[in-house]
Amino acid sequence: MSGLLRTISTRTAPALRGSMITQKASVYTRPAKSPISAAETAIGLGVFTLAILGPSGWVLANIESYKKK
Incomplete structure (x- = not known):
């Protein structure tokens, strides 16, 4: 039985792998x-930080009102 499964898996595995979408990084x-x-760098870093x-920070500043709810 294991020989049959091995034969089936070796024949079907490449066919199944071939249909996968390959992604390419655009570097x-x-x-x-x-x-x-x-x-511009400082503005960008500031926006990301905010x-x-x-x-x-908003949640931590208003945590007492959230505890009351």
Whole structure:
């Protein structure tokens, strides 16, 4: 029985793997078209920091009102 399963799996496995979608990363090795200034970097980091830490800070600042509910 195991020989039969081995034969079936060796014949069907490549067919099943061939239908999978392969993803390619779009990585470019060229330098940027225009350099990013320090102000743009600071603004970008500030926005990301606010987007990530803002909601958690809001919850921690208002935790007493959430406990009452």
